[in-house]
Amino acid sequence: MAPDLLLDQCCCVATYPATEDNGLKVLPLHTLTHLDRLEAESIHIMREVAAETENPVMLYSVGKDSAVMLHLAVKAFFPAKLPFPLMHVDTTWKFREMIEFRDRKAKELGAELIVHINEEGVREGIGPFTHGSAHHTDVMKTQALKTALTKHGFDAAFGGARRDEEKSRAKERVFSFRTIDHRWDPKTQRPELWSLYNARIKPGESIRVFPLSNWTELDIWQYIRREKIEIVPLYFAADRPVVEWNGVPIMVDDDRMPADLREQAELKSVRFRTLGCYPLTGAVESTAATLEDIIQEMLLTTTSERQGRVIDSDQSASMEKKKQEGYF
Amino acid sequence: MRMQDTLIGEDIAAYLEKHERKSLLRFITCGSVDDGKSTLIGRLLYDSKMIFEDQLDALESDSKKSGTQGESIDFALLVDGLAAEREQGITIDVAYRFFATDKRKYIVADTPGHEQYTRNMATGASTADVAILLIDARHGVQTQTRRHAFIVSSLGIRRIVLAVNKMDLVDYDPAVFDSIVGDFAAFSDELANGIEIQAIPMSALEGSNITSPSDATPWYDGPALIEYLDTVPIGDARADAPFRMPIQWVNRPNLDFRGFSGQIVSGQIRPGDSVKSLPSARESTVARLVTMDGDLDRAGPGQSVTIVLSDEIDSSRGDVLVASDAPAEVSDQFQARILWMADSEMLPGRRYLMKIGAKTVTATLNAPKYKIDVNTLQDRPAKTLALNEIGVLTLSLDQAVAFDPYDDIREMGGFILIDRLTNDTVGMGLIDFALRRASNIHWQALDVDRAALSEQKAQKPAVLWFTGLSGSGKSTIANALQKRLFAMGKHTFVLDGDNVRHGLNRDLGFTDADRVENIRRVSNVARLMSDAGLITLVSFISPFRSERRMARNLMAENEFVEIYVDTPLSVAEERDVKGLYRKARAGEIKNFTGIDSPYEPPLDPEISINTVESTPEEAAEAILDWLAERGFLDA
Ligand SMILES: Nc1nc2c(ncn2[C@@H]2O[C@H](COP(=O)(O)OP(=O)(O)O)[C@@H](O)[C@H]2O)c(=O)[nH]1
Numbered sequence: 001m002a003p004d005l006l007l008d009q010c011c012c013v014a015t016y017p018a019t020e021d022n023g024l025k026v027l028p029l030h031t032l033t034h035l036d037r038l039e040a041e042s043i044h045i046m047r048e049v050a051a052e053t054e055n056p057v058m059l060y061s062v063g064k065d066s067a068v069m070l071h072l073a074v075k076a077f078f079p080a081k082l083p084f085p086l087m088h089v090d091t092t093w094k095f096r097e098m099i100e101f102r103d104r105k106a107k108e109l110g111a112e113l114i115v116h117i118n119e120e121g122v123r124e125g126i127g128p129f130t131h132g133s134a135h136h137t138d139v140m141k142t143q144a145l146k147t148a149l150t151k152h153g154f155d156a157a158f159g160g161a162r163r164d165e166e167k168s169r170a171k172e173r174v175f176s177f178r179t180i181d182h183r184w185d186p187k188t189q190r191p192e193l194w195s196l197y198n199a200r201i202k203p204g205e206s207i208r209v210f211p212l213s214n215w216t217e218l219d220i221w222q223y224i225r226r227e228k229i230e231i232v233p234l235y236f237a238a239d240r241p242v243v244e245w246n247g248v249p250i251m252v253d254d255d256r257m258p259a260d261l262r263e264q265a266e267l268k269s270v271r272f273r274t275l276g277c278y279p280l281t282g283a284v285e286s287t288a289a290t291l292e293d294i295i296q297e298m299l300l301t302t303t304s305e306r307q308g309r310v311i312d313s314d315q316s317a318s319m320e321k322k323k324q325e326g327y328f
Numbered sequence: 329m330r331m332q333d334t335l336i337g338e339d340i341a342a343y344l345e346k347h348e349r350k351s352l353l354r355f356i357t358c359g360s361v362d363d364g365k366s367t368l369i370g371r372l373l374y375d376s377k378m379i380f381e382d383q384l385d386a387l388e389s390d391s392k393k394s395g396t397q398g399e400s401i402d403f404a405l406l407v408d409g410l411a412a413e414r415e416q417g418i419t420i421d422v423a424y425r426f427f428a429t430d431k432r433k434y435i436v437a438d439t440p441g442h443e444q445y446t447r448n449m450a451t452g453a454s455t456a457d458v459a460i461l462l463i464d465a466r467h468g469v470q471t472q473t474r475r476h477a478f479i480v481s482s483l484g485i486r487r488i489v490l491a492v493n494k495m496d497l498v499d500y501d502p503a504v505f506d507s508i509v510g511d512f513a514a515f516s517d518e519l520a521n522g523i524e525i526q527a528i529p530m531s532a533l534e535g536s537n538i539t540s541p542s543d544a545t546p547w548y549d550g551p552a553l554i555e556y557l558d559t560v561p562i563g564d565a566r567a568d569a570p571f572r573m574p575i576q577w578v579n580r581p582n583l584d585f586r587g588f589s590g591q592i593v594s595g596q597i598r599p600g601d602s603v604k605s606l607p608s609a610r611e612s613t614v615a616r617l618v619t620m621d622g623d624l625d626r627a628g629p630g631q632s633v634t635i636v637l638s639d640e641i642d643s644s645r646g647d648v649l650v651a652s653d654a655p656a657e658v659s660d661q662f663q664a665r666i667l668w669m670a671d672s673e674m675l676p677g678r679r680y681l682m683k684i685g686a687k688t689v690t691a692t693l694n695a696p697k698y699k700i701d702v703n704t705l706q707d708r709p710a711k712t713l714a715l716n717e718i719g720v721l722t723l724s725l726d727q728a729v730a731f732d733p734y735d736d737i738r739e740m741g742g743f744i745l746i747d748r749l750t751n752d753t754v755g756m757g758l759i760d761f762a763l764r765r766a767s768n769i770h771w772q773a774l775d776v777d778r779a780a781l782s783e784q785k786a787q788k789p790a791v792l793w794f795t796g797l798s799g800s801g802k803s804t805i806a807n808a809l810q811k812r813l814f815a816m817g818k819h820t821f822v823l824d825g826d827n828v829r830h831g832l833n834r835d836l837g838f839t840d841a842d843r844v845e846n847i848r849r850v851s852n853v854a855r856l857m858s859d860a861g862l863i864t865l866v867s868f869i870s871p872f873r874s875e876r877r878m879a880r881n882l883m884a885e886n887e888f889v890e891i892y893v894d895t896p897l898s899v900a901e902e903r904d905v906k907g908l909y910r911k912a913r914a915g916e917i918k919n920f921t922g923i924d925s926p927y928e929p930p931l932d933p934e935i936s937i938n939t940v941e942s943t944p945e946e947a948a949e950a951i952l953d954w955l956a957e958r959g960f961l962d963a
Pocket residue numbers: 359360361362363364365366367368396397402404493494495496497530531532533534
């Protein structure tokens with residue numbers, strides 16, 4: 001879609017300017033752009049889940065992919081409200097700006113927001129600085145997510161994962177089936193033919209649904225720009241207090257960071273390519289303060305997105321394992 | 329040569345504007361092990377800069393460690409995946425990969441060439457617009473090549489790239505290329521109609537004819553692979569097909585809004601267009617095409633929209649909105665091609681769930697008529713289908729669904745089969761046609777309900793047998809007459825050829841034997857009804873005198889009234905209310921009365937009606953007079 005049309009909030013396909021496909025036989029109408037097609041596919045997936053499952057939920061992680069997923073959901077059911085709640089598994093170590101953003105968004109949309117915190121983990125004082133990233137993530141995120149899904153009896157959970165994120169995700173289905181204890185069993189994954197999804201499960205089983213499977217990181221950014229989707233300001237470069245921890249620059253977001261670390265804080269112009277727990281999310285030095293800057297930087301960059309995630313380098317090639325354990 | 333646009337650095341806004349308008353093409357790569365599929369995909373990803381430096385570093389060290397190309401980068405390692413991934417044994421093994429050029433975004437379905445090929449390939453092909461068939465230039469066309477071509481063409485892919493790879497190993501010899509292309513052409517005639525084949529000589533390893541024409545093949549003047557992919561038309565057939573949208577979700581935020589949400593699978597729609605909801609066939613007009621970005625003034629294939637109709641028609645999830653003037657067919661029995669995808673074999677006679685569009689129904693599969701050997705393309709007898717086998721069989725559903733033949737509109741004719749106990753997806757199916765043409769039979773809305781008819785009768789029973797060509801006006805006149813009789817307090821029932829074929833006679837076709845059995849059953853039902861004191865209006869083409877004589881002989885004395893609805897073929901064909909003549913003329917319906925099957929006019933009918941000169945109401949009036957004169961309407 002041409003950006004100038006977007007500014008008018010006009011989505012009339014009829015007014016598309018000619019593209020390379022439609023010069024000859026095919027009329028402009030027939031040629032949706034890649035973003036149009038990705039959008040339509042995601043909406044289709046969401047409507048299928050809403051119609052075929054009993055108790056779906058959207059896992060809202062407050063990041064850019066979640067922002068796109070939420071935007072698509074709003075479109076899918078417009079003018080009605082979302083037919084499912086949003087759920088955020090809050091490890092209590094998220095950036096403060098994420099929490100503010102999350103609460104404001106839910107309110108704006110009139111969406112039901114469930115915030116789940118592993119209270120036991122909180123009582124035990126589990127945190128990345130004291131217990132290491134792997135243990136923290138396992139208890140506060142992976143286990144917490146499973147507990148939350150079981151507690152609310154959700155039979156389907158939307159997640160914002162994409163196939164392009166990791167080599168091992170390339171074969172992941174849009175509908176990913178989980179056993180009663182939330183395990184992913186490679187043998188029970190189903191073929192996905194055309195746009196027909198088989199969403200039938202037995203009691204207690206559940207489905208993770210990834211409506212953004214076919215989006216790439218660049219698609220996500222282009223769509224955010226096209227649709228003017230609001231994202232957490234942490235994605236944009238600003239002067240922020242940063243320290244080096246485990247070889248990765250992280251931001252000082254509160255005083256739970258050990259004092260000796262905090263003392264080393266330096267103000268740097270940084271931004272984040274992904275958002276998670278602040279001690280586990282590597283900052284990148286950058287001056288990219290607008291969406292265009294970010295995309296430009298991304299296109300010119302030479303490292304993949306996940307490099308910024310401390311959790312991944314913690315155990316090499318661990319994505320596959322994480323998936324089996326229910327991290328996604 | 330990496331595709332790096334200098335615009336990125338110089339004018340990012342301009343770059344983004346350009347790239348927001350990309351279209352999207354999905355393709356599948358097929359090849360046997362070692363044909364170079366991974367190398368090709370790895371190269372495409374690399375060239376379009378989908379590979380980041382950190383991945384590249386890993387690749388370089390991996391290449392040295394375990395690559396097959398000495399010191400240079402082994403692109404295949406990019407996509408071959410983790411060891412763990414290979415061992416995990418995912419049942420359906422299709423990897424989706426992404427890259428983009430300046431013109432298009434691509435989604436590649438990468439299916440491994442090993443044993444599970446058929447279902448993997450079918451899965452990948454189901455969403456692909458184009459297939460790339462890899463051939464190792466040294467080995468030429470193999471059995472597999474033919475198998476791959478058959479599968480992708482069966483799945484409806486109409487554009488195939490014959491990628492003759494490893495040309496570097498045959499010194500880029502045009503004779504080798506030509507002979508492979510010739511071999512392929514020799515059997516590609518066996519494939520479905522209208523397949524376009526583009527053969528390209530290439531070397532995935534050296535990058536020849538991948539992104540741009542190679543100096544190594546001066547004798548080849550066709551496009552490089554990317555040039556071809558960047559310009560091949562997308563979705564042209566769908567846009568020209570009639571409008572179809574399965575209803576996924578009924579959007580009802582409040583009492584004032586009721587929208588039908590779904591993704592348009594074919595055709596175009598605008599406010600004001602007349603649509604039908606199938607299978608009920610209720611008709612309405614599109615009032616609005618609602619999206620969050622504002623109402624659209626038209627929408628087309630691939631778009632997810634919410635349609636508001638101008639009438640409150642009662643449609644729900646699973647129904648299909650179709651163009652009124654070109655509706656889909658409705659049937660509960662089909663012939664289909666089935667690919668079995670489960671380890672345990674298909675059980676004929678067992679009930680499976682069938683999901684087509686947004687509808688899930690129960691289907692009983694009959695034993696296959698035959699299965700197709702994908703290596704030889706020969707038919708073989710079969711009692712069942714095992715994993716990866718393709719067969720042709722008939723199936724019947726517990727309720728009618730709207731559909732189009734798969735070869736016409738993929739999403740309207742493709743379905744999955746689900747095991748009711750395990751919930752696994754056990755098969756995929758492509759509808760060829762509705763069985764016994766129940767498809768072409770349109771339900772007639774009956775205006776008189778059963779309760780009213782069961783009231784007390786003050787009449788003599790009669791069987792009013794309307795005969796005449798399809799579209800001659802039998803049902804219209806019978807319905808008009810029934811209304812009049814009903815208004816007079818008479819007890820009637822209409823047996824309509826179409827309606828009866830949906831129920832009592834749904835197992836019958838149009839062979840001569842089936843036609844006779846059809847009439848025999850209907851005559852018997854009419855006899856029972858007249859035994860019960862009803863005036864029965866039978867509206868049947870019943871083209872043959874002998875059939876009508878058989879019916880007459882079954883009835884009590886003087887109770888059989890033959891009514892000849894006399895409409896010339898040219899008139900009936902011009903009316904063509906159900907679009908059947910057009911289909912018959914196009915050869916899509918065989919044995920169609922008046923076209924390629926005869927109609928024998930009655931020699932001595934009780935009543936003869938000329939529909940060119942009289943309206944249905946006048947005709948009904950004339951029949952009424954006839955009945956009244958002979959005392960049928962008296963107590
Ligand atoms: N000489 C030459 N070797 C190739 C070419 N394409 C692939 N290969 C080699 O053929 C072998 C198998 O390739 P691979 O891409 O893994 O095949 P796949 O099994 O189809 O994925 C590897 O050693 C590749 O380096 C080519 O165009 N020329």
